[in-house]
Amino acid sequence: MMMVEAIIALALIAVTAGLILLLTLQRNILRSGIRPLPAFERLRQAIGLAVENGTRIHITLGKAGLPASTSAAGLVGLTTLERIARVSSISDRPPLATSGEGALTLLSQDTLRAAYRQINQLELYDPSRGRLTGPTSFSYIAGALPITDGENVSAHLAIGNFGPEIALLMEAGDQQESFTLAATDSLSAQAALFTSSQETLIGEELFAIPAYLNSGPVYTASLQVQDILRWGVIIVIIAGSILKLLGFV
């Protein structure tokens, strides 16, 4: 990579980080609210129902390891897990997290522990609520399938990096009349999930989950910065097309 390109890339990263911090601290700069999405409304209802009924919420975090380029989806799943653990702390049955990768499993246990510690209910923490169900794509799904009918689960949330095989879990959850919501960064899994889950988040909607669950101002700021970056990309693409049409590039 050329030195100039590297410096521009680093400057862009620094500006983006600065914008996230600025919008987190000064929440009134951008007053645009987040648009209502029916999937999140149903998710909030499902969380509320699970707490009331004393049933469990199952969050599956995918199979991407932390060094992988697809790990961001699993990190969003972890933030969602923390939020749901805190919200459902009054429930008889705390949430259950499954994953198909070792480091993600340890982080899910750590996230549950941190959530309960923050609300001073560390006695609720059970390390078996953050599980590795299998180390390969299919063994991960095969290991997670018994959860759909054996652990009193009323909502299955698939938030992370998956293959199309995640459809098996979502369909099994649907057969048990549980609520199913899926969000992934994998294109093939998105197509499979569109048919098999009740609610599917497409593309970058995945990264909006923590903001919609009111996880904190930094997540709303992050979403706003994502919008700003998107507009930047749109402008660059249009400008590039015009320059190419005019023969400058």
Added chain:
Amino acid sequence: MRAPISTAFAIATGLLVLVGAFLPLPVLLPIRQILLSWTIPVAATAGLIAILNLLSVHWRKLNSARERDYYSIILLLAFVATFAAGLILSPTDPDFQKIVTHIQFPVEASLMGVLTVTLTYASIRLFQRKRGWLAVLFTASTILFLILLSGFLNVSENLPFVKELLAALNTLPIAGARGILLGIALGSITTGLRILIGADRPYSG
């Protein structure tokens, strides 16, 4: 702030690796290489701990009076047998690999078959589950691209208009996929930056 030491360590490590990836400064290169070389043993150790956790969960399930699961014994026995065979023969032994893959591959192939049936069934039920323009668009595009990719229209490719029309249609999924991937890339950047600035701490325990 929760866990200030681990947060400071995570931010410092992240910054060193990020700056080292863009700027090949001689001071940063060895530090970056050391940090990245730690990734594999740490991930392997995490995998081992997670497998022990998996075994303990199934042991507990087997011994639970309320929710006893007899399938857990199959997992535990299979693990012990594979682990013992791996220790005795070594994981690189061709016979050991043959035994493992001759069990694993057919099982995964069967699951793939189940997935095909499941997806077909789910597609048929799509309009029961989802109503709206997105479901119509999904079904229409699935049928259209099934026809296009089947090669059924190849015979009419010699007609100038049809050829251009097919070329235009074939660019649609590429454009759509790039749009989705751009959005995901932007989301991944902001997610990574939240961790880099210490706003998001999945490691804070």
